[in-house]
Amino acid sequence: MVNPDIATADGERHDIPRISLALFLAGFSTFSLIYCVQPLLPEFSVEFGLTPASSSLALSLTTALLALSIVCAGMVSEAVGRRGLMFVSMGSAALLNLLASFAPNWQTLLVARALEGLVLGGVPAVAMAYLAEEVPQRRLGKVMGLYVGGTAFGGMMGRVAMGALTEFLSWRAAMGTLSVVAALSALAFIWLLPPSRHFQRQPGLNLPYHLAAWKKHLQDARLRPFFLVGVLCMGTFIAVYNYIGYRLVAAPYRLGQTALGLIFLAYVFGIFTSSAAGALVDRLGRARVIGCGALVSFFGLALTLADGLPLVIAGISLVTVGFFMVHSVASGAVGRLAQGHKGHASAIYLLCYYAGSSVLGSAAGALWRFGHWPAVAAFGGLMALGVLGVALALRAQDSAAPAALQDAGGSARGSAAVQASRSPVVVASSVSSRSAAPAGRALPSARHAASGRSRR
Template identity: 55%
Template sequence: MPTSVHAVKTAETTTIPGQKHYLTRGTGAYRRASLALFLSGFSTFSLLYCVQPLLPIFSQQFSVSPAESSLSLSLSTGFLAVAIVCAAAVSEGLGRRSLMSISLVGAALLTIASAFAPNWHLLLVIRALQGLVLGGVPAVAMAYLAEEIDPRGLGATMGLYVGGTAFGGMSGRVLTGIFAEYLTWRPALFLIGAIGLAAAIGFIALLPPSRNFVRRPGFDPHFHLKAWFGHLSNPALPFIFAIAFLAMGSFVTIYNYAGFRLVAPPYGLNQTELGLIFTVYLFGIGASSIGGLLGDRIGHFPVLLFGLALTATGSTLTLAASLPIIILGIIVLTTGFFMSHSIASGLVGKLAHGTKGHASSLYMLAYYVGSSLMGSAGGWFYAVEGWAAVVIFTLAMLALAFVSACFAQHLARRKA
């Protein structure tokens, strides 16, 4: 066999002659990169979702409806969606590592500032700005992994990164709920911001510089537009983007309004008890890593379809009146969602041809637009018809996501 197709291993990377220098599993650089990206996922999602257990408090303290209180989250995710597209373009000139570092530090400082917001509207402005700043992390992190990690282990590494996002989402929700119960919501946000700042410092210290990224000085709109439209013309990728929109929309809808249901009679949970329910994110951490490993071994699309079916099953279980079964439903929903997200995000890197940062940005755009639009729309269903309407709404989205996965699988196989 010609030597040009043999991978040459060094102490830290796998080098394919004339091509890439990848970080390989078992090396120090691989471990540092994995831990750094885990910290970035943790910080991003703890800062983003820390307000979710506070929605009932905001509704009461600021005299706003449940749907209005959800704006403290939906504005962040909505502006994050817009920022992600811009971040992919900015990172081409500034660099992946630099942009992620600036974003993580800025978002942590804005969370600290939100603790001092004197009124509802200023709090919303700060949360919107936080979404803009955080846009520099998710799509760029996925692009960094796709560019720097040996493709043979990309699924496992992507699963670890998504596991960090799950751990951050859990920690932000659980810790904020506990802090708010004993210290009120303002000290709670301050402490979450301080934790996020510490994680950002750890990220900066650990992440290895990019080896396969080529910086493009200046800003060329034609280049970026061509890259985005090129990915949209890829037959399978738009269906993966649709899955991101629909699956995330259903997941956030359940989490946004479950709190309103569970603090009301007959459950009457307090903020600590409500926050502790979010420890089910631990199942998401495991599901992300297991999903990535299974995808590498048995195929990504079968695992994706199974994850979406599991998400729908969990959503259905929350219809029960029994609190233990509701919690079981949230566990199953969380497991299925993070398995699906881990696989879908990894498929973007595999199916995209070049400019992986732009492909990742489109995936994350769909992901957060789904969170913002569907997460707020769920409040209307809850106000009009109650919890059953919320579940029907999520099941409809998940059915469309399942169909999209089937189309994507067919198109990817046909192209292969």
């Protein structure tokens, strides 16, 4: 789907700033809507008489449906187009979030949040595919970085803004306000984003091809450890961010919603850590950096058991730093080690990542019922130690990685341009139903499909 020759044929595009701003808004809107309920979980418990585990479903259901829709949305975009699908996803999510704010009961709110996760998958699954198709390669990194920055900023501000607004408004009014902002972002997005120039609509979903690609990656012993890391590191992170609020609004801290929301500014440390982790991998290797991140998270969890508020905040910050170290390295490793069909491999990683958020996040809530914060911290610590165990098992693989990458580079040299143009699309499960397979090893369904298709 992504052809670097087409993408750069027009020379310098004059609408790159519009594309950059549009995709920044898409990232901001999507992830602020996903995580806006996290600081509200204690409010939901009071409003609806819920346990922490039940309250966490407002986020867990969203991320669970998001994981499934990310896998499917890339295929759908091949048939219906990139730009329109992203706009519909953003607009529908804003409307569903608004409906959730008016929900008369807990069941209605959960249905709205689940549907919100389902429709939001159309943004991360498609945004990077659009960029890889439409932005010249020499400018792709910068524009992609702005999109990723928008997702991080949205994830942080969705949490912080909800905490601040709930101090002065009801949680319903706060969610409604964010929904309006998200709707305006969707309108600005469709106005700013130019129509696709290089997209070619394809009928059908070519499901056998995608199933074969996913099966191939699940059978790859080099990738499976990183899929497990995605589950465990996200489970640790969400366990802390979901339930630390319950501890801090109670005695002896009794923090208000504004102060509680500001706790989520610890997210900033993680954003900077992601950039530094890449440089550390070059010096230390993937296994060591993942292991260090797991240890940082483990010691951060231990600090959250202290009584002093500054120590608790320091612990949250360390957990955040450790999470971003692990996640950035693991997600990058999946994209680098996958032999062809990199978008499919990354989709599996994201499926595991959000499964950790939904399943393990809710499991931590059940532990709160029996042991409150010490039980949650212990559960998070076990998951961090699980990541450390995977890192230790990866030491042999990490030492052999240069030779493996050299072999992979030689086998794929004949199709390097096509693969390079696809590799940035790390969140689309199927940037194209015609993604290049490793040289000389096209999947049967892909080979059959290619026979009647002209090259771009």
